Amino acid sequence: MIIMFLIFVLAHCLSDFIIQTDSIIKKKQDNSNRVFNEGIFIHIIHHFIIGVMLLVLFGNIKINLVFALIIICFVHYFIDLLKIKYDEKMIEYTKNDESWRKNIFYFLLEKRTILFLLDQTVHILTIYMVLKFFNYVFSINEIASLVIDFYQDAITISLTTKITSVAILLILLTWGSSYLIAEFFKDIKKELNMNPEITASIEDHQQGENLSLIESQINALHRNITVERTWEFSASENEKRSIKIQFQNFNEADNNSVGKYIGIFERILIAIFVFLGAYQGLVLLGGFKTLTRFKQFEDKSFAEYYLIGTLFSMLIGVTIGEIIKKIVMN
Structure with a gap:
């Protein structure tokens, strides 16, 4: 019975992490204030199609499983709708409201990592609960017992389960x-x-008039960079002087x-x-x-x-x- 749960989780992973493109995510964000969100709708259609394809591939296509998939996709839609609508607002709210700092959930709610893991956990629990309703998965205690037996090499799992896992x-x-x-x-x-921090070294301060302009141009790039420029000029007929300016911006992560x-x-x-x-x-x-x-x-x-x-x-x-x-x- 564990294989059915794995098939549905695989469909979720494929649709959430591979099929979902940046353009779909942008559509989600652009329609965050609407009940009908085009980006999320496209996303769950992909989820449904992938789920049906996997059921056919594993030879488990049944009416009740397709119905279970529809319910999962329906719930998935509203989970994503709430997430796209409220996660940024929740982070800002807990950050700006001093009373929240005394709340036990403050540390969790202000972390994007925690919110991401919470979102994925809710999706997985939804899959489990729907399949449990249709009697396609074991109880929590039975699953825990199977996991323990697996790590103790007390059971052998099938090839299909291995491939899916x-x-x-x-x-x-x-x-x-x-x-x-x-x-x-x-x-x-x-x-x-x-x-972002900019550091500069100037060997001749007399030639630093354009320093602020160069610094602002470097800072505007928002990239991890080192830029070095050296000029040589004549201070007199018999003397040549040089100036070197180096800018570094290492703190900002590459956005590509x-x-x-x-x-x-x-x-x-x-x-x-x-x-x-x-x-x-x-x-x-x-x-x-x-x-x-x-x-x-x-x-x-x-x-x-x-x-x-x-x-x-x-x-x-x-x-x-x-x-x-x-x-x-x-």
Whole structure:
């Protein structure tokens, strides 16, 4: 009975983390004040189509399962509607209202990472509750007992269950964790008070009239950059003087998709190293990653930001890699 739950979770992961594009997310945000949200509607249509395709693929297409999928998609719509409408408002409200700081939920509600995990938990619980209503899943106690037996090698899981489980874990390892890490970075960036900082070194102060203009242009780029310019001029007939200006902006994270794909490949490699038991590869991978950011470690805030993010990404990669290894070797 666990396979049906895994199929529905796989459909959710595919629609939420892979099929959902940036344009769909933008449509969600643009229609956040409407009951009919075009972006969310497109998203749940994708969810329904993927769910039906998986049921057909696994040979489990039945009327009651299709009806269960419709209910799950319907609830999914309103969960996303509430999230897109209230998550930013909730964060701002708890931040600005001093009375909330004494509330036990303040720490949780102001964190985007927690809100993301809460949203995904509600989706998974919805799938479980709907399937439980149709008697397609075990009780919580039975599932807990199965998990314990699995880790004690007391049961053997089927090939279909292995394939479905590994597919879900691979999605979480790559695209799913990218969403989570993006939210996590927003939280730690706020905790570290990482505002863009510009530093400059001038070897001749007499030539610094255009410093503020250059600084504002560099700052407007909002990227991790180092810019260095050197000029040489004649102070007299027999003397030449030079001026060098260097600007650095290391605190601001790169706002492009390259970092996301690097993170995905990084976690894939971590999981492969863990699966093969080649843990020394993690050290090599960390070394290569550090070399690409070596100059930026001059900024203490960036170094802290980089270290926390790297450790979090490695924790995800190692954890999922170990679970995949356990499932495949069962």
